[in-house]
Amino acid sequence: MKQIQLASPGGLGNLQLVETDKPKPTADQILIKVSSSSLNYHDLLVAQGQIPTEDGRVILSDCAGEVVEIGSAVTKWEVGDIVMSSCYPHWIEGAPEYQLLSFIGDNEDGYSTEYMAISEKSVTRIPNGWTRPEAATLPCAGLTAWRALVDEGRLQSGETVLVQGTGGVSIFALQLAKSMGAKVIATSSSAEKMERLKALGADEVINYKEEPQWGKAVLAKTAGLGVDHVIEVGGGGTFGESVRAAKLGGHIALIGVLSGPAVSQIILPRIFMKQLRMSGIAMANQQSQIAMVEYLDRSSIRPIISDTFDLADIASAFQHQIDNKHFGKISILINND
Missing domain, CATH: 3.40.50.720 (NAD(P)-binding Rossmann-like Domain)
Known part of the structure; x- marks a missing residue:
């Protein structure tokens, strides 16, 4: 499978498209076929090396995709379900605690990859009627706005x-x-x-x-x-x-x-x-994300996506972001079949 990895010390020239093996989910994990992601300012800081991370880090925190395999102990999801990421995959509920704030695509590998194996607890469903590129704009930017206006x-x-x-x-x-x-x-x-x-x-x-x-x-x-x-x-x-x-x-x-x-x-x-x-405000917990999804189920809101780039062109997408040419969100297309 294809994957974008960031070589140290960062910088757009160090974003490398590599071929690697498809992961196998453990008992409590699901395997997601990643359809789309989107760019956030945090992702840009990681890509530029302004937020240091490990050599070879798989970047990006947003994802929407399809569950294509489940571990033997998984109970929340079935093959064929469409899910989206949580930027803090371990912060499920309650107040923030340092040990829960591992940011995906920064502190641990993210979604600039065709397939991702992750805990069944680290994703939520997407809003009813939303496309995968639309849903992939929500986990960071959408949830941040929701927490700022609603929770806080x-x-x-x-x-x-x-x-x-x-x-x-x-x-x-x-x-x-x-x-x-x-x-x-x-x-x-x-x-x-x-x-x-x-x-x-x-x-x-x-x-x-x-x-x-x-x-x-x-x-x-x-x-x-x-x-x-x-x-x-x-x-x-x-x-x-x-x-x-x-x-x-x-x-x-x-x-x-x-x-x-x-x-x-x-x-x-x-x-x-x-x-x-x-x-x-630095995103929110998963319960807040679920509340946002339920609100969007009843709303006519749809995200504004001004530009779409393929995964292989992610450096160009970040440059587009740097040049402030976008309006709303920049979508990253990863699997389009």
Whole structure:
């Protein structure tokens, strides 16, 4: 079978397409024929070597595929079932614990492979009616947005959500927020992407290059009150404006560091004077993923996939991501039969 492995010390030039043996599931494992994956920012950091990992690591955390073989003790799945990955395959329920937070495609081998043998407990079903490429966008980006807005944010109809940019988490957050009756303000630096955001339901859009202090623009669009929730994916370069944009007693979900990990100015007084609530979000447990799937069963939401690459072209897919040419998710096609 074909598999992408990352040679140390990382870098797109060290992504190697290799031939290797198909794994055999142990008693409590299932064998998944991997149909699709999708790219996340975490995957990019691993591929670039910015998150060090073992030599020969099989990358990618997202997967949707078919169960083609089961171990003798497997009871949850049958051959022919369609499943999707959990980014933390050992975090089934409850609060995070360090020993449960082994990230697949980073701390252990992931899904840039045609077949994967994994514990029957490490996957969930996909939403009813979803294709495998659609389902493969959910385990990281979709679940992150779900936890930010639902588990931690406790989003209510009529509240206002700010999303930053047009990556996978932000687009999912926009779609989820609108489906739950919230108003959405979205930022982007591209006039074309701003139009696409409005077409997806964004109530207001702000060009953050034209308005570097875009937090003030958010206040102007909310009668000076600010937003109830901020989906903060930018990191150090955007955090100050996120604090400015949040309303008194608002919620900021800290998710990404696209603009860097360090905050350039001291803003702690603004945080506690506004009595803001911060949530650090790194995906969620499997029970949260199951709740998301059940919600999507009843929803008309479908992921936005702007580009699809074959597994062998994964370096080009990552470069496409680096160049910020995508809108929503980049899909990786692994088995198309």
